[in-house]
Amino acid sequence: MHRYLVVEQRWLSEPQFSTSITIAQAAPGPNILFVALIRWNIGLNAGGMASGLLGRALSMIGILLPSTAFTNMATRWVHRNRDMRAVRAFKSGMGPVVVGLVFATS
Numbered sequence: 001m002h003r004y005l006v007v008e009q010r011w012l013s014e015p016q017f018s019t020s021i022t023i024a025q026a027a028p029g030p031n032i033l034f035v036a037l038i039r040w041n042i043g044l045n046a047g048g049m050a051s052g053l054l055g056r057a058l059s060m061i062g063i064l065l066p067s068t069a070f071t072n073m074a075t076r077w078v079h080r081n082r083d084m085r086a087v088r089a090f091k092s093g094m095g096p097v098v099v100g101l102v103f104a105t106s
Contacts, residue, residue, distance in 0.1 A: 017041075024037055036056045038059075039052075040052045040053070043056065078091075
């Protein structure tokens with residue numbers, strides 16, 4: 001990503017790229033903030049504050065919309081079919097996996 005944004009396209013300077021990574025890592029929450037910060041900096045370089053804010057909003061929508069839509073559809077399907085034996089087995093089996101992953105990440 002650094003090579004593409006800083007070296008090849010020259011959309012960002014080295015300090016802008018490094019600052020975006022630092023802020024995204026320091027902020028609580030997922031690392032998806034990095035994408036919004038990168039796009040905001042590119043927008044600021046291209047056309048000012050309005051362009052930066054619009055670019056940030058559009059990039060976040062583009063990244064979050066597909067996974068949100070898929071999760072919403074899967075959740076609705078599972079809720080509609082909650083009485084199926086396979087769905088009950090899957091939900092029962094995923095409980096210990098989720099608990100184990102939570103402990104592994106902590």
